[in-house]
Amino acid sequence: MSPTDVTPAVGLRDVGMAFGGKTVLASVSLDIAPGSVVALLGANGAGKSTLIKILSGVHPGHGGEVLVDGSPAALQSPLAARRLGIQTVHQRIGEGVVPGLTVAENLVFEELAQQRGNPFLNGRRVLARAREIQAALGLDWSDAVLKRDVTELGISDRQLLVLARALATRPRLLILDEPTSALSAAEAERLFALVERMRDDGIAVLYVSHRLGEIEALADRLVVLRDGRLTEDQARPFDWDAALRAMLAQAEEARTARPVREGEQGEAVLSLRGVRLFDDRTPLDLDLRAGEVTGVVGLLGAGKTELARGLFGAEPFRTGTLALDGRPYAPRRPADAIRAGIHLVPEDRHTDALVPGWSVARNISLPFLKSVSRAGLVSHSREDALGRATIDALGVVTRDEHSAVEDLSGGNQQKVVVGRWLAETPRVLVLDEPFRGVDIGARRDIGRRARALAAEGAAVLVLSADVDEVLEVADRVVVLAAGEVRLDAYGEDAQRDRVIQTIAVSV
């Protein structure tokens, strides 16, 4: 923990945030000492981005108090946050640079945007200031580079540009949100060296990452957010088992899955042979069996979504072969997969599944409109009946099937998305992060439906970063890391500690 005699660069006191009655951040207190790197860990939806947004002035309506250099500060706007010395480098670097402007203009962009002083751009002055700013990061781009359009820079150089710009303001706190997600290993090394330098210069760094290896190498301290609360706070040396448990696992174990022993296994429904999830990784073999719920656990970037989308033909695998019930299966688009009986509940229901402005019934009937149509005309009575049947089967909480899907809670929206894929019984049902932003009740309901489907002889695949969510529903657990299978175990062999340990050593 930070020594008490040092005034924290930034301190949070009971900071909370609620959207529409739902608490996303509950009473977080945290001190970030100058000259220290604090790593922030948390699964998706744990509240990390809300915390970052509060600190960068995007959510002025937060609860609690933020102290900057010991005195209360009002983070009313992104500009206010920057003036208080809080700089944020967002995950999407593309958002940080302005295409069409030169490298130099991008370096001085914040000063240009302030609209103070001489309104005319003076090429020489911009260039001189750009040289000063890049020096803050120890960069030595030549004038030729500075005069190029920023889009000619590679992704890592763009990131350096954004960092240099942030550092030129001499920030108290620098927030790095998943800074290495687009970088190669060598580029990441260069970034780490810079972070070390910032720490030595007395800058406080809040380092948000899913990559535990980076945190091990860089951080002085790690904190874990889960469901909007700080659940772990460690100084070096880090206890990774405890950190991962705090991040990924529920307090109590609630298993509903029935342990299956080898030999009792069903026949293979869908077989993968020599499939590469990432080009530079070992190919993977996997059989999904009838009557089983297979849970795939892995951190972000482990290849879960690649696996799900490949099986569904949304982004076909480039290598390897698939067989469905012994026959070759090579989906080139989702329509092929659906015809073969392979259904996908995608990772992000808002961007990939729901049609905004449509009723619950219409959202449910979308993939199988033919089944509620006669001679091409949609039968409203059949469509409504399908909607009601789905609402009943999954226990969707809604006024009726005509309600706008936006009016439902996250869990009930998810039930709608799951339910639409049960309108015709799938041979294989793939659920990618089906429990994200879903309350426990809805999670249990969805899990029960998945188990019932498996009991009818289908193969079910559940992919999630949350170990307990998977253990709760799966007969068999597969741990995926960097596109490779690290554990494939049934029932009692798939104990929680073993799964977490496998993830931890895969880091």
Next chain:
Amino acid sequence: MTSTQSTEAPAKSTTPPTGATALRVQNAVIKYGFILVTVALFLYFALSEGAFRESATLLDTLRYVSVAAILGLGVTLTMAVGGMDMSVGAVAGLGVSVAAQTMVIYNQIGTVAILAVLAAGALAGLLNALLIVVLKIPDMLATLGTMFVIQGSKLILVDGQSITPGMTRSDGTTAPGRFTEGFLRIDRGTVLGIPVPVLIFGGLTVAAWVFLARTRWGRVLYAIGANPEAARLAGIRVGAYRALAYVVSGVLASVGGLILAARIGQGDVSAGTSQLLEAVAVALVGTSVLGRGRPNVWGTALGAVLIGIITTGLTIKGLPYYTQDVVEGAVLILALVFSFTRSERRTA
């Protein structure tokens, strides 16, 4: 080691009951506002101008707007898939030239001309589909491009001059054909006293409504417009459906071209240009009708009727024809205010 606290952050979600009534009134105004405006204007013109009340005038109004309305139906289809067809006016103009070319220069009968015009419309739609679906050019830019290409190639087709029956061609011969009587009836004929263009407009409106609002294909078009990735992941061949929307739009525009050709009675090279903005205006007005905030067939038809009533009414009132554009523009802007005020509130 751990520093966790567990006080719930305050979460409040209260709606002041007094605001509810105001909101309902506002909703009703937004939902029915445009229909009310249409009815009010109609009554105003009908009560103040005797000439406006005559059924011949009313039918003439509908006949006048039928071309823009039919083009607007095509625009509505492409808006349903989240796009916009800016080439409809040019395609209608192409139809006029193709009709003239077929009958006047090649001396063919009206049926051949009709088939040629419809084929030209379908081809134009396919060109749009190729640019948008295969080459991934943004809808509005692609169709603006085809608009110029179609206008330009039409000029080349007719050597830059309007094709009139009996005209002297560049090689000194006289054009052998003329617009056939049957073809001219597409605009001038009546069935049971109703002008043929009005019947075509009515029939296509019903057909388009059934297609968009009642069939599963229409449902799919709307799904693509609202969330293309969700549509794709629901197994929909998004590209094929978007192509379909543009081809149908091209064919509808060529139907408008047929009416226009029969109306002008010659291959006027400038025909169709003024129809584009009217068609787009009609479709955009349509999105605000009934407060749906999305393209819909009845809205487009009603939008066309509204613009017809306003132009005819103001003409009878003695407003010069050249003020028409300003009035139509004002109607369009008013409609957009209705649409966007609404959508702003929805997302809030």
